[in-house]
Amino acid sequence: xxxxxxxxxxxxxxxxxxxxxxxxxxxxxxxxxxxxxxxxxxxxxxxxxxxxxxxxxxxxxxxxxxxxxxxxxxxxxxxxxxxxxxxxxxxxxxxxxxxxxxxxxxxxxxxxxxxxxxxxxxxxxxxxxxxxxxxxxxxxxxxxxxxxxxxxxxxxxxxxxxxxxxxxxxxxxxxxxxxxxxxxxxxxxxxxxxxxxxxxxxxxx
Numbered sequence: 001x002x003x004x005x006x007x008x009x010x011x012x013x014x015x016x017x018x019x020x021x022x023x024x025x026x027x028x029x030x031x032x033x034x035x036x037x038x039x040x041x042x043x044x045x046x047x048x049x050x051x052x053x054x055x056x057x058x059x060x061x062x063x064x065x066x067x068x069x070x071x072x073x074x075x076x077x078x079x080x081x082x083x084x085x086x087x088x089x090x091x092x093x094x095x096x097x098x099x100x101x102x103x104x105x106x107x108x109x110x111x112x113x114x115x116x117x118x119x120x121x122x123x124x125x126x127x128x129x130x131x132x133x134x135x136x137x138x139x140x141x142x143x144x145x146x147x148x149x150x151x152x153x154x155x156x157x158x159x160x161x162x163x164x165x166x167x168x169x170x171x172x173x174x175x176x177x178x179x180x181x182x183x184x185x186x187x188x189x190x191x192x193x194x195x196x197x198x199x200x201x202x203x204x205x
Contacts, residue, residue, distance in 0.1 A: 032164075039161025040130045043154040044137075050151045051137045071136055075128045082124025085110065089117035105186050107195045115182075115195070119175045120202030123166045130162040172205040179204065 092109045110117040134155055138148055148155075179201055186192035 033169075036161045036164040036169075039157040040126060040165060041161075043158035043161065044130055044134050046154045047134045047137050047151050047158070050154075051140050068136070068140060072133070075132045075136060079125045079128030079133070082121045082126075082128065084121070085114075086118045086121030086125065089114075089121060093118070103185075105182070105189075105191060105195070107191060107199075111199070113199050115199045115201045116175050116178060117202075119170050119178075123170050123203055126162055126166055126170075130158045134158045166203075167205065171203050175202055175204040 089110050093106050093111070096106045096108070097104055114120055138151055138155055182192065
């Protein structure tokens, strides 16, 4: 739902007319992104299913200790907070640019200390959902079984999805690319220079 709403918002802000040939040229890229999102969505769910089944078959084994439960819920809470930050960042930026114009440099609200709260929030959310949570669940699964072989492929898929979206896409193309655009457009202005000194770009390559 989060990704769908973001996509719809971007379409409304920057509508583009593309021919069928232009759309077909983007098809390989779209397929790659679809695969990465599949990895990030399906893999953690499969690992959760394997872990729940294993724990159900080993009810006599005290695997659900308080530290493990606390770690799982903390990861879920931080991940939800990351996606919430991303959603608020998108909403706030759209609101300010709709009011003050598309060329307005947004330096208030969640952008005061985070220059790209939407991208940073997404990276936090995907890291929790596709990296930390699967690893914690794999540890729980290993505690009640003799092998983790059934979930190793899914764990690998989850890591591939996380890396593909968070590192080259969000960390380099999105955050790094927007940093360069901001510098080209606003570099040298007092507002931009002050903002750069008192804010963080978030993880960036």
